[in-house]
Amino acid sequence: MRRKVLLLVVPAAVLALAAVLIALVARSGGGAGGDPGASAAALRGEAVFTEAGCAGCHTLAAASATGTAGPDLDITRPDRARIERQVRAGGRGMPAFAGRLSGEEIAAVAEYVAASTATGGSAPVAGAFRPDGTTVDGCGDDVACLEQAFGNVAFRQGPRAALTRMDEGIAEGGPIASDCHRISHSIGAGGLARFGGDVSKALAAGTATCWSGYYHGVLERAFAGVADDGLGEAARDLCAADDIRDDTFVTYQCVHGLGHGLMIRTGLDLPGALAACDGLRTDWDRSSCTGGVFMENLSSSYGTTSEWLREDDPLYPCQAVAERHKLYCYLMVTSRVLPSVGWDWAKAAGWCRRAERDWVATCFQSLGRDASGNSLRDAAKIHEHCAVAGAMEGECLYGAARDMVSNDAGGAGAQRMCSAAPGRWRARCFEGVGTVLGVLNESRAARRAACARWAPGHVAACRRGAGA
Numbered sequence: 382m383r384r385k386v387l388l389l390v391v392p393a394a395v396l397a398l399a400a401v402l403i404a405l406v407a408r409s410g411g412g413a414g415g416d417p418g419a420s421a422a423a424l425r426g427e428a429v430f431t432e433a434g435c436a437g438c439h440t441l442a443a444a445s446a447t448g449t450a451g452p453d454l455d456i457t458r459p460d461r462a463r464i465e466r467q468v469r470a471g472g473r474g475m476p477a478f479a480g481r482l483s484g485e486e487i488a489a490v491a492e493y494v495a496a497s498t499a500t501g502g503s504a505p506v507a508g509a510f511r512p513d514g515t516t517v518d519g520c521g522d523d524v525a526c527l528e529q530a531f532g533n534v535a536f537r538q539g540p541r542a543a544l545t546r547m548d549e550g551i552a553e554g555g556p557i558a559s560d561c562h563r564i565s566h567s568i569g570a571g572g573l574a575r576f577g578g579d580v581s582k583a584l585a586a587g588t589a590t591c592w593s594g595y596y597h598g599v600l601e602r603a604f605a606g607v608a609d610d611g612l613g614e615a616a617r618d619l620c621a622a623d624d625i626r627d628d629t630f631v632t633y634q635c636v637h638g639l640g641h642g643l644m645i646r647t648g649l650d651l652p653g654a655l656a657a658c659d660g661l662r663t664d665w666d667r668s669s670c671t672g673g674v675f676m677e678n679l680s681s682s683y684g685t686t687s688e689w690l691r692e693d694d695p696l697y698p699c700q701a702v703a704e705r706h707k708l709y710c711y712l713m714v715t716s717r718v719l720p721s722v723g724w725d726w727a728k729a730a731g732w733c734r735r736a737e738r739d740w741v742a743t744c745f746q747s748l749g750r751d752a753s754g755n756s757l758r759d760a761a762k763i764h765e766h767c768a769v770a771g772a773m774e775g776e777c778l779y780g781a782a783r784d785m786v787s788n789d790a791g792g793a794g795a796q797r798m799c800s801a802a803p804g805r806w807r808a809r810c811f812e813g814v815g816t817v818l819g820v821l822n823e824s825r826a827a828r829r830a831a832c833a834r835w836a837p838g839h840v841a842a843c844r845r846g847a848g849a
């Protein structure tokens with residue numbers, strides 16, 4: 382299995398996962414919304430939805446609406462109160478309707494949208510995925526079509542089959558390769574629907590191909606239909622099931638995916654999503670969750686731009702968030718910095734030097750992560766990109782080494798890269814290798830053996846990283 386692990390910072394000490402396993406709380410299903418077509422109010426709501434132009438900007442299957450300027454309401458599935466608020470006040474690209482629609486019309490449209498997307502209650506529910514007859518071969522390069530088609534494969538044949546098929550498409554290049562992250566999100570939706578909304582079964586059946594989009598897809602839909610004030614509690618319960626906790630890798634994907642899901646569900650409400658992460662059970666859960674939050678903030682899966690980004694300051698919001706949230710913010714930050722300076726690595730290094738003093742090194746680790754990711758883990762390119770880091774070159778190589786081991790789920794590529802690095806940074810590079818080997822190998826003996834194997838000549842540095 383190809384494992385693209387984004388285990389960015391996982392101190393070995395916190396990996397002894399809590400043995401306390403909290404079973405996913407058995408939840409009552411909640412009342413189904415009923416047939417939205419049944420009531421006069423709903424008919425009225427449907428008419429408002431069409432006449433007020435909501436359909437031009439939003440996707441809503443019940444209204445055959447396919448707009449893309451705003452969030453896909455079948456995916457975000459906001460509750461009634463949230464819709465009313467949004468329609469009245471608008472904001473961030475959506476006009477306010479308070480003066481244009483009457484209170485009664487706003488109530489009707491909110492009722493209609495809520496009823497057509499939610500199954501009610503605060504339980505995590507199967508996503509809005511609806512299987513149909515769309516097939517991959519019939520899609521050409523129509524991405525929306527491919528999303529549906531791959532979701533269908535996941536729903537009917539299981540997520541593995543869909544992900545394998547997607548991997549073949551990635552290898553061929555073309556539309557599947559360039560949109561694999563969104564496609565894998567919809568494989569997540571189809572997978573979750575296949576397992577009747579059982580998050581842990583769906584997570585266990587996936588793979589991490591294309592930056593773990595499958596896991597994000599499962600988790601983002603797991604929040605659909607959960608009321609705002611229930612998000613923290615839902616987040617706590619979602620990754621607590623035994624069959625998730627039994628596997629460190631799946632646990633990581635779950636809590637990291639939670640961060641993505643929280644951002645998507647809250648419409649990129651960074652403080653709200655971070656607060657929900659803070660409510661998770663362990664330090665490791667909490668920080669892994671913030672990684673998903675910041676990643677989603679930098680590049681939203683649904684193409685909206687976060688208001689928690691600034692054109693003139695690519696380091697923002699890292700300076701502005703609480704100390705406990707800075708680590709993952711800075712570990713991701715160069716993914717924002719690099720495009721903002723036209724992929725000029727020296728300029729990006731200049732931004733890292735302007736980071737808050739305690740976080741300069743972390744920013745350079747992020748630069749190394751991007752050097753690895755961007756070059757598809759090419760050692761020579763990594764050395765070239767990291768050379769701009771000056772005194773921070775070791776941090777850059779450390780970050781690159783971690784990315785390499787994570788993506789290969791093994792040390793071979795990183796070993797070659799670190800061995801060919803400038804002599805004075807080699808130990809630091811192998812320490813980076815060790816941090817991820819420490820995650821991939823649970824026992825102390827296994828960590829020591831992995832370091833002996835993958836860090837010849839620098840076993841001590843590797844073991845320091847691995848906490849062995």
Ligand code: HEC
Binds near residue numbers: 435
């Ligand atoms: C001009 C395009 C546009 C129109 C017209 C429009 N919206 Fe929106 N809508 C958006 C955008 C963009 C957002 C995202 C705003 C944000 O990021 O905060 C949004 C957000 C929303 C949300 C919040 C989604 C969530 O889950 O958080 C709801 C609900 C919503 N719109 C409903 C409606 C309804 C109902 C109508 C018609 C009365 C409507 N919109 C008309 C563009 C539009």
